[in-house]
Amino acid sequence: MSPLELPSYERPRGLHPPLASPGYGSTLLRAPTQPLVLLPHNLTEVTGPLLGEGRVTETDADLTAAAGGEPQGQRIIVQGRVLDGEGRPVPHTLVEIWQANAAGRYRHARDTWSAPLDPHFTGVGRALTDKAGRYRFVTIRPGAYPWGNHHNAWRPAHIHLSLFGRAFTQRLVTQMYFPDDPLIPLDPIANSIPDEKARQRLICRFDLDATVPHWALAYEFDVVLRGRSATPMEEPHED
Numbered sequence: 001m002s003p004l005e006l007p008s009y010e011r012p013r014g015l016h017p018p019l020a021s022p023g024y025g026s027t028l029l030r031a032p033t034q035p036l037v038l039l040p041h042n043l044t045e046v047t048g049p050l051l052g053e054g055r056v057t058e059t060d061a062d063l064t065a066a067a068g069g070e071p072q073g074q075r076i077i078v079q080g081r082v083l084d085g086e087g088r089p090v091p092h093t094l095v096e097i098w099q100a101n102a103a104g105r106y107r108h109a110r111d112t113w114s115a116p117l118d119p120h121f122t123g124v125g126r127a128l129t130d131k132a133g134r135y136r137f138v139t140i141r142p143g144a145y146p147w148g149n150h151h152n153a154w155r156p157a158h159i160h161l162s163l164f165g166r167a168f169t170q171r172l173v174t175q176m177y178f179p180d181d182p183l184i185p186l187d188p189i190a191n192s193i194p195d196e197k198a199r200q201r202l203i204c205r206f207d208l209d210a211t212v213p214h215w216a217l218a219y220e221f222d223v224v225l226r227g228r229s230a231t232p233m234e235e236p237h238e239d
Contacts (some may be wrong), residue, residue: 015198016232023188025149041169056094061127063097063139069120073102073140077210077218078176081133082163085227089133094164095223096126097137104143104157113145138216144183156183156190163223173234176221177203193232201231 017024020031064071078097082090100106100123103115107123123142127135142157159176177184184190184203193199201224210218223231 015193015195015228015230017189017192017194017234021188021192023149024192025188027192056126056128061125061135061137063121063123063125063137065138066122066125067120071101071118071121071140073118073121073143075138075216076141077136077138077212077216078159078204078221079134079136079207079210079218080204080221080223082129082135083133083222083224085225085230087224089129089131090225091129091131091133093129093133094126095129095135096124096162096164097139097159098124098162099139099159100142100145102140102143104145104155115143115145141178141217149188153188154183154186156181156187161221161223163225172225174223174231175202175234178219179203179206198230198232201229 018031019027021027059065064075082093082095084090098106101115101118101121103118105111105113105115105117107117107121121140125137125139127137129135139159142159144154144157147153147155157178161174161176163172163174164170165172175189177190190199190202193202204219204221207218207220210220212218225231
């Protein structure tokens with residue numbers, strides 16, 4: 001039996017943020033100081049995850065209905081497509097999101113900022129893309145928050161996205177920002193991406209047609225997995 005061969009992909013240089021970015025202080029502590037070592041993948045790493053009907057439900061994608069009550073803040077719809085490097089839809093991909101609440105606070109033990117917690121908002125959700133590669137979440141627009149990287153440092157409002165491929169080792173993580181946020185040009189994380197056009201691909205687009213009158217605003221955010229038009233991802237593998 002011939003050994004299992006994994007496909008290789010083009011990884012354009014200068015598109016993704018470097019593992020160590022001087023303006024983003026904590027990366028200097030966790031970035032590798034020695035050349036990376038490629039570890040072989042066995043069958044366990046390159047098969048699965050088993051995701052499908054019954055494991056991920058439609059209610060998992062509604063963050064406003066997950067904690068037994070109506071959360072505080074502005075309700076929004078976040079939707080878009082997951083595409084490959086050739087612009088083709090990627091169906092049945094697990095998309096997970098996590099975010100702060102409307103006051104800018106995460107429901108996490110290490111978040112000790114004095115902003116209030118929302119008992120009706122967990123800040124986490126998941127969805128599978130459909131046959132056309134589309135996903136859709138209902139959530140609350142997150143607030144900005146201080147993060148201690150430097151004097152008077154504030155993170156722009158953002159939503160984290162995690163995408164799984166055909167295996168748990170095939171995971172990509174990125175962030176989505178909102179249009180016209182004055183904090184984006186000041187944010188070392190967003191600005192760790194070397195290419196300006198690539199940074200702009202992390203900003204969602206307001207979509208009036210998808211807005212539900214008297215209920216929720218809507219934003220469009222496509223994720224391109226590969227190629228020169230790829231969405232910038234956190235901590236990519238480097239050559």
